[in-house]
Amino acid sequence: MRVLEVNNLNVSFRQDGQEHMAVRGVSFHIDKGETVALVGESGSGKSVTALSTVSLLPDSATVSGSVRYEDRELLNVSEAQLRAARGNDISFIFQEPMTSLNPLHTIEKQLRESIVLHQGLQGDAVRGRILDLLTKVGIPDPQERLSAYPHQLSGGQRQRVMIAMALANNPDLLIADEPTTALDVTIQAQILDLLADLKRDMGMSLLFITHDLGIVRKFADRVCVMKDGEIVEAGPTAEIFANPRHPYTRMLLSAEATGRPDPVPDGAEEIASAEGLRIWFPITRGLLRKTVGHIKAVNAASFSVRAGETVGIVGESGSGKTTLALAVMRLIASDGPIVFLGEHIERHTARELRTLRRDMQIVFQDPYGSLSPRMTAEEIIAEGLSVHGVDPGRSRREMVAEIMEEVGLDPATMHRYPHEFSGGQRQRIAIARAMILRPRLVVLDEPTSALDMTVQVQIVRLLRDLQRKHGLAYLFISHDLRVVRALAHQVLVMKSGDIVEAGSADDIFDAPQTDYTRALMAAAFDLAVEEGASM
Structure with a gap:
């Protein structure tokens, strides 16, 4: 049985009076009980594709094509129909739990809201369900964590709470956007085992978005490789890994941090x-x-x-x-x-x-x-110079340009804001901010x-x-x-x-x-x- 079918999906965003294409002609399907992985680098269109399935994109987006859940079309339908699908049929696990969890509500309150809204449980039954979910996703001492706020949990624990919220209503399709990014390797393995068990026991289907190809190899039935908003290669996981046809797929499969650091000099301070x-x-x-x-x-x-x-x-x-x-x-x-x-x-x-x-x-x-969204790259990188007042004989812009070149950024982009950079470029800005002081x-x-x-x-x-x-x-x-x-x-x-x-x-x-x-x-x-x- 086909759970989700996407045909000729196109997504564009209006910015500065122009339309910018983010997804072009994407088509794929997910069968009941199947795991399909969308892989590709940041900006390839993976998350935009996933968000399009239940219309979670901002108003600046223009979407065309077809997205069908079982026998229902999900594009251009009423908000009430979308809410029903989002709550009971399709659930999301988002990448960054700190921005997805409400910082003012306890963990119990956030899980309770979803359970009461969609399952109608009350009283002790709700608390029992919450404790069961927290236990399943590996939260230690779940009873003690009920009154905790998101900032009181580690990054990995926050991600596990997000997974518990997504699983609370036993969805038919779970869309997981980098769900294990913040997790250490042992907890990552536990979460993947948990999702595999749920998939088997509930007949649940998964759309899995990740940059970790090691997870894809062990976890996915089929793979769709995305680049520049298009699917450049798709097929069974074993086939893609054994015989990748597209140069981009081969490049992704060969990417792994290797080598060793230089030896520490003798007598190092x-x-x-x-x-x-x-x-x-x-x-x-x-x-x-x-x-x-x-x-x-x-x-x-x-x-x-x-x-x-x-x-x-x-x-x-x-x-x-x-x-x-x-x-x-x-x-x-x-x-x-x-x-x-x-x-x-x-x-x-x-x-x-x-x-x-x-x-x-x-x-x-x-x-x-x-990184502050209200500061340019130049202002972010130079912030420490203002605080510590180093090298007064040189201009601030000259020092920013020099460190940007050193970390592999184009100095001509120093006037841009963080949202105009990719994830890797943003991390280079953060490194430049630290390195400009020559620590x-x-x-x-x-x-x-x-x-x-x-x-x-x-x-x-x-x-x-x-x-x-x-x-x-x-x-x-x-x-x-x-x-x-x-x-x-x-x-x-x-x-x-x-x-x-x-x-x-x-x-x-x-x-x-x-x-x-x-x-x-x-x-x-x-x-x-x-x-x-x-x-």
Whole structure:
């Protein structure tokens, strides 16, 4: 039985008085119980195609063609008909949970709204359904998380809540737009297994949008490869991977971060270190806010990083990776000595730290959320110059143009706003913003997770080049162990706030010592887990 059939879909957007084509003549179908993957780089038209199926595009879009769900046409129908289809028949999992979840509502309230609206459950039945959904998608201690707000969850936990909301009404067709982008490898595997189980048990169909071809190979029945708004190749997954016909498909399949970083120079200066670092957040109760316990985010963490060295920090969401890095930069409070450029900074005041800030910079995970939409690329990149007042003898525009060229951006585009750049270009702007100050230490918090595989390769090469040229020290946080292997000299493996294993990248990847590390490697590289390995 055919669940969704798209024929000759065309989508254009009106901008500056002109029509810009985003999707051209796209046709594909999804049968009951089938998984179809749309793959391609950012801007290829994948998400626009998916959003078109239930008319979720903005008013500036013009859509033509045909989209049929079972025997019903979904284009140019009433809003009431669309709401019925969106709620009960077709559900979406969006890429960025932080912008899709309401920051003012608890997790329970957001899940409750959907369940009550579409299923009519009340009282304890609703809470039971919510707890069941949160358990299925791997939220730890779901009872404790009901009253949490989105900002109190890790990125991976927020994505799991989004998946729970999409599954709440048992849809016939689930459209998943990069649903595992923010997840670490073990949770990614769990979510994919969950979706596969639901597909089998419920006869559910899936339209899966992703840039991770490893997921496509294991998960999809058929693949549609998109480039510049068109499907350039389509067919059964095994056939596409074994015998790709189009040059673009071959290019996508060959894109993988490889190689190793340059060796750390002998006698390299120690840039930063921590010894027995502890970060505990108090849990308070009652009118007087009495401390009744602690969330032990990081326990007794010790490490050092030298000039020209990359320390990779890996582990599941909520393991303490980002918290550790933020503490080293003194952006959150911690206990234990922190040495930066030979100076103990753990007790420095904000004023004392100000002179060191130009030497410690951070590049965040999400190039969409970390750049101000109201500032041009020039203003974003130059913001630090205004704060720290460096190189007064040179013009700001000259310095911005120089760093843009260094990170692979055209200086002629510095007047544009973030929405006018691709995802990879936005991440290059974020890197340029950090690098323009010529820092000694850069924290890279999942800088490639939201990017296409081809763009990931470019960013990895860029980071290696910048490290080689400037002797930068990196703290590289990632759940993508393939990227970590291509960049890191040393690796810290974190679990529940503890560093459970540490050593050279070669030792960690080739001969992991703990069950937890072996399980991470198995999930990342599609290996068999040894008997007795425990998560």
